[in-house]
Amino acid sequence: MSSPSLDELITSLKCLPGVGQKSAQRMALHLLEREQAGAKRISTAILNAIDTVKHCQRCRNFSDDTVCEICRDEGRDQATLCVVETPADVLAVESSAAYRGRYFVLLGRLSPLDGYGPGQLGLDELEQQFGEGDIREVILATSATVEGDITAQYIADCAARHGIKSSRLARGIPLGGELEFVDSGTLSKALSGRQEID
Amino acid sequence: MSSPSLDELITSLKCLPGVGQKSAQRMALHLLEREQAGAKRISTAILNAIDTVKHCQRCRNFSDDTVCEICRDEGRDQATLCVVETPADVLAVESSAAYRGRYFVLLGRLSPLDGYGPGQLGLDELEQQFGEGDIREVILATSATVEGDITAQYIADCAARHGIKSSRLARGIPLGGELEFVDSGTLSKALSGRQEID
Structure with missing residues (x-):
């Protein structure tokens, strides 16, 4: 690329899971060409999240506060x-x-x-x-x-x-699952855990 | 989500092309759990690219300088x-x-x-x-x-x-293309643009 700043943006975007060279390139060009406001929003949101988000003392889930909303919900x-x-x-x-x-x-x-x-x-x-x-x-x-x-x-x-x-959690056939395509381990669990029809 | 900062990070990541709710969630959690250094790098690279990258005066490609490297290359x-x-x-x-x-x-x-x-x-x-x-x-x-x-x-x-x-640019069969799967328009161009074998 003819711009080192753009090169660095592409390389940094490869830190995202499932993003390789081609996708990172597409993302970087999209952000610069059509979505500069969104790009700034991402940049701010990342810094803010790293600063703010910690683990809830009670449930260890991500939370902005010492104890998260779910744990506080009476x-x-x-x-x-x-x-x-x-x-x-x-x-x-x-x-x-x-x-x-x-x-x-x-x-x-x-x-x-x-x-x-x-x-x-x-x-x-x-x-x-x-x-x-x-x-x-x-x-x-x-x-x-x-x-x-x-x-x-x-x-x-x-x-x-x-x-x-x-x-x-119960093991068995997923909703909409076709018996034909369910693996044998799951099928064995589904058989042994079969439920009586009232 | 139990954290507004994380929510905002997920929403902002949806500005990226081809990223929906599920991918944005995966990216945000990945950045926070395993890749905080990479996240900071992305944030800095975005701000830096928006500030630095402009269009080359000569070829209009992205460039950090007034005239890009390719145009300067004698x-x-x-x-x-x-x-x-x-x-x-x-x-x-x-x-x-x-x-x-x-x-x-x-x-x-x-x-x-x-x-x-x-x-x-x-x-x-x-x-x-x-x-x-x-x-x-x-x-x-x-x-x-x-x-x-x-x-x-x-x-x-x-x-x-x-x-x-x-x-x-020449129109025709792409490299490795099987004739059977090439669309009729391309095939027609490939026929009319056929090249003599020396």
């Missing part, structure tokens, strides 16, 4: 806690509109080889919340992988020591 | 001028490594209904360059659309008035 069911791996998972559960309890965000999953032990996942704080006596059920919404399963089992054991019931 | 063939629609097209031609002349960037194509007349495309400046007498051939690399063809014809007429030869 209209929510304080007796149910949904444990998820990432802030994106909170968004996913919220968008289902099927859950009105609180959350706890692990920001990872148990994986000692990668340096993720109970300390990194905030499991001490979680156990402390178990000890406070408000929670009656823990929904373990960690991912359906080996590490996710191990993390769920670890937390379930801990909850059991405090007399708290644990549950895991 | 090793380039000053007798050939390649007319393209956008700065991205300059990148494309440069990456072919098959051209060593100068460029002229129209920043659009003739389309009076959209408000793009000869004035917006800098055709007065182009004609002035024709008048200077250095240029012997104009390669019209506008896009292969109706507006691109009309723009090329308009510039070719203007070049002819100054006794300058014009050419248009």
